[in-house]
Amino acid sequence: MSKLVIEQPDGSNRDLAxxxxxxxxxxxxxxxxxxxxxxxxxxxxxxxxxGASIGSIYHHFGSREGVFYALYIETFELCFAELRTAVLPSTTAREGIRGLADTYLRWVEQHPARATFIYDVSQGDILRSFLPEIAAFKGAFYTEIFAWMQPFIAAGEIIALPPWAYDAIMMGPAHEFARRWLGGQRELPMAAAREIIADSIWRAMQPATS
Amino acid sequence: MSKLVIEQPDGSNRDLAxxxxxxxxxxxxxxxxxxxxxxxxxxxxxxxxxGASIGSIYHHFGSREGVFYALYIETFELCFAELRTAVLPSTTAREGIRGLADTYLRWVEQHPARATFIYDVSQGDILRSFLPEIAAFKGAFYTEIFAWMQPFIAAGEIIALPPWAYDAIMMGPAHEFARRWLGGQRELPMAAAREIIADSIWRAMQPATS
DNA sequence: GCGCTTCTAGAATATTATTCTAGATTACTC
DNA sequence: GAGTAATCTAGAATAATATTCTAGAAGCGC
Structure with a gap:
């Protein structure tokens, strides 16, 4: 890191640390x-x-998949960091639940290349060999969110459901919209979508009144 | 089709029509x-x-992607046919809306290989060159469902939203759950999920009361 | 049966990922 | 700061895989 970066005559960066x-x-x-x-x-x-050589790429990442896996994890870390910041400090259920979808869609809009990549590899066919690591990584994040929700569930402000049900309900609509928006329909109004989807998720999370 | 299928001595099926x-x-x-x-x-x-030859495969499908595209369309047709049958004859909004998610998750459970395949290729990186055809195909289906919904929207039984918002809200949670279930978590209780997800979508589709 | 189209086969080719080996650089130890 | 072990880089060689090509077989209308 402290090593000097020396530009080579041919313009390549041979001596990057x-x-x-x-x-x-x-x-x-x-x-x-x-x-x-x-x-x-x-x-x-x-x-x-x-500007790297084949050998260098394989040294660092082991395989083509390995490069993608590293980028995948890096991307999740970036995204999850924003979601944590948006949700965990919330003091009302409504703010946190709406913030999750809203912040996620903002992130997608700001990082379309990374988001597209995540959807391209997700469900994990190309990254099949890394599936256990990926599942553990995601699981840890959802556990944090679930812990934040507990008091609101206990207080009856959010519907009580089995744990596995929450991410389908809370993230499904945002993912579905994000896929459409990224996959060629960028003319769809993202700002309006954030509102509509956050509202609909909030309704879905209400304990049934009848 | 009327041609005889003659089993060859080597066991291959050389003379399939x-x-x-x-x-x-x-x-x-x-x-x-x-x-x-x-x-x-x-x-x-x-x-x-x-049992087909390379040449035969390329003659019929043009490329490896072409094989996948044909399977993709065949699978969508099978799935959409069931969804149409479940939704379009419904005479109440609740029955139709719940039926969409419920029937879809039943279909996933009955056809896990096809469903996994759909999720593996969807968002369309591998099938990128067929993306326009796929979008048109899906679009036609959603148009049918939207037409069925119109009277209920007009009557205020279903929330009024821009057209692009409905499939995110109505299919997002089911897709999210299906991905988890297919991707290694088959121990999750599918029957309970159908209920919970259909209920939550129904809540999300209610016009806001306040 | 004749001529045309469709279909099949598999060898030849092209594309692409991966491995391998030699050498350069860095980090560590004394 | 010389010796040396570990890490890193390069790119040619190899292996895995998709695609093209050519020759011919089978179906089909007349």
Missing amino acids: SAERRSAILHATLELLAARGLHQTKIADIVRES | SAERRSAILHATLELLAARGLHQTKIADIVRES
């Missing part, structure tokens, strides 16, 4: 994903865009 | 997808399992 090289590979991969999608992002493209 | 060969290729592909997933289903595997 290791951590910077690693990060350059991920950055180049994200750019390529945004431009042409997961399927069309080849190792040779990453080599060209990042 | 064309339509049967096409269908044998799709069937073998589905089996392979169920066993090992999209990414690990190779052309060579399909050749081996279906």
Whole structure:
């Protein structure tokens, strides 16, 4: 890290420190994903865009999948950090529940390349070999959110359901809209969607009155 | 179709009529997808399992993607047919809205291999080149459902929203649950999930009372 | 049967991911 | 600050895989 970065005559960055090289590979991969999608992002493209060699990429990430996995985790960390900040400090159920969907959709709008990538690999066919790690990572996040909800559930402000039901109800509509918006329908009004979806989730989370 | 199928001495089915060969290729592909997933289903595997030659596969489907696209459309047709039957004849809003999620989750439970496949390719990275066709196909279905909803919206029994908002709210939670269930958590109670999710969607579709 | 189209086969080719080996750089120890 | 072990980089060689191509078989209308 403290090592000098020396520009080579041919313009490539041969002497990036290791951590910077690693990060350059991920950055180049994200750019390529945004431009042409997961399927069309080849190792040779990453080599060209990042300035790293094949050997270097395999040293750092083990495989093409490994590059994607690293980017996937990095992306989740970025996204979850924002969601935590939006939800956990909330002192009312309504603010927290609405904030979850609202903040998530804001994040999608600000990071369309990362969000598209997440949806492209999610359900985990390409990253099948990393599925257990991914499930554990997500599970830890939902556990935090669930803990925040407990007092409101106990107080009857949020409907009481089995734990596995909450993420379907709280995140499903936002994911569904985000997929449509990212997948070619960016003309859909995101700001209105945030309102409508946050409202509908809040209604779905109300204890039944009858 | 009227052509005789002659078993060859080597056990392969060299003389399947064309339509049967096409269908044998799709069937073998589905089996392979169920066993090992999209990414690990190779052309060579399909050749081996279906008994067709490489040339034959490319003649019928044009590419590996083309095989998946054909299976994708076939699967959507099967699924949409059931959803139409469940929803369109409903005479109350509650029955139709709940039936959509309920029937969809029953379908997922009965066809896990097809459902997994749909989620693996959806958002359309692998099938990127077929995206317009897929969007049109889905759009036509949602238009039918939307038409069925119109009278109930007009009567104030279902909340009035912009058209693009309905599928996020009505299908999002079911999709989210289905992904979890298919992706390794089959121990989650599907019957209970159908109830809980159908209920929550119904609440989300109620016009706000305040 | 004749000519045309559709279909099948599998070898040849092209594309792409991965491995391997040699050497450069860095970090650590004395 | 020289020695040395670990880490990192490069890119050619290899392996895995998708696709194309050519020759011919089978179906089909006349």
